[in-house]
Amino acid sequence: MNFVKESLRQNRFWLRIMQEHALFIRLGLPCDETQLIAESEELEQLFHNLRVALKRLPPTEEAVREFNETVINALDRIIDFKTNILNRLITCNLGGSNLPLLIDHVRREAIRFRTILLRLQNNIEVPIAENALQEETFWLRIMGDHMWFISHLLDPSERLLVKQSEQFAENSETLRLQARDLESMEVPQAFENWLLPAKLFGGPLPPGFGELPDAILIPRLGRFNEEVIQAVREIRDFKETALQLVESCQVLSIIPPLLADHVLREAEMALTDLRIVGRKVHRENDKHCPRHR
Numbered sequence: 001m002n003f004v005k006e007s008l009r010q011n012r013f014w015l016r017i018m019q020e021h022a023l024f025i026r027l028g029l030p031c032d033e034t035q036l037i038a039e040s041e042e043l044e045q046l047f048h049n050l051r052v053a054l055k056r057l058p059p060t061e062e063a064v065r066e067f068n069e070t071v072i073n074a075l076d077r078i079i080d081f082k083t084n085i086l087n088r089l090i091t092c093n094l095g096g097s098n099l100p101l102l103i104d105h106v107r108r109e110a111i112r113f114r115t116i117l118l119r120l121q122n123n124i125e126v127p128i129a130e131n132a133l134q135e136e137t138f139w140l141r142i143m144g145d146h147m148w149f150i151s152h153l154l155d156p157s158e159r160l161l162v163k164q165s166e167q168f169a170e171n172s173e174t175l176r177l178q179a180r181d182l183e184s185m186e187v188p189q190a191f192e193n194w195l196l197p198a199k200l201f202g203g204p205l206p207p208g209f210g211e212l213p214d215a216i217l218i219p220r221l222g223r224f225n226e227e228v229i230q231a232v233r234e235i236r237d238f239k240e241t242a243l244q245l246v247e248s249c250q251v252l253s254i255i256p257p258l259l260a261d262h263v264l265r266e267a268e269m270a271l272t273d274l275r276i277v278g279r280k281v282h283r284e285n286d287k288h289c290p291r292h293r
């Protein structure tokens with residue numbers, strides 16, 4: 001993996017997304033929560049400044065490494081902020097119009113961006129079978145969430161569009177269940193990891209853990225990747241239509257145009273990420289698995 005190129009690709013996409021999350025959260029806060037409003041404005045500015053700095057960044061390994069470190073610190077701040085909002089929402093200590101799942105969703109996106117940068121900084125390569133299932137599971141959940149959010153932000157009178165977005169959400173969930181089936185077949189270690197308390201990963205694992213067989217790559221995974229890409233492509237097209245309808249005021253909803261554009265861009269990124277991992281899956285399969293004769 002090319003460290004500089006991949007770091008720039010990730011930063012170019014996710015920094016803008018993080019800036020917009022701060023804005024979306026602020027729009028859903030009650031107007032008397034002045035402290036949280038000020039904090040969200042600060043974060044929006046912080047990520048805006050990082051985007052400006054990124055444009056001027058020399059594409060050298062040293063400069064990019066230092067920049068990634070700055071971004072990781074900014075992500076720590078936005079993850080804390082989202083956690084604070086989410087915890088107050090789910091304990092009924094905050095009003096406004098931010099749905100808890102939306103805050104969990106945007107926090108998941110921040111955690112993923114942070115993990116990608118940490119992996120790049122520490123030169124951690126995830127084996128291909130594991131990586132493919134991670135990408136597919138992550139993006140399917142994100143795409144499914146978007147479809148639920150859209151169905152909740154459309155006016156209830158938009159019956160057909162509400163039904164269509166729910167159908168897309170359900171399709172994503174079916175594929176996500178299938179990804180979990182494939183994961184325990186191919187990456188048994190991931191299942192064991194999931195059974196351990198989350199906090200245990202902070203230190204060395206007790207003996208006996210982490211000794212299950214390595215991930216294996218099977219041809220079915222190539223076909224699964226194509227099925228996921230097809231599902232995401234359909235969601236992408238639906239979002240494009242939604243954006244056009246919102247922008248031309250032809251649909252009744254409380255979807256801001258920027259949010260429609262934001263979720264469309266995330267679908268484009270999902271397609272790019274899934275194609276990258278799909279190419280690797282096909283290449284590896286061609287090397288190791290002879291075709292059925």
Ligand SMILES: [Fe+2]
Nearest residue numbers: 017106109266
């Ligand atoms: Fe987002």
Ligand SMILES: [Fe+2]
Nearest residue numbers: 105109142266
């Ligand atoms: Fe999203």
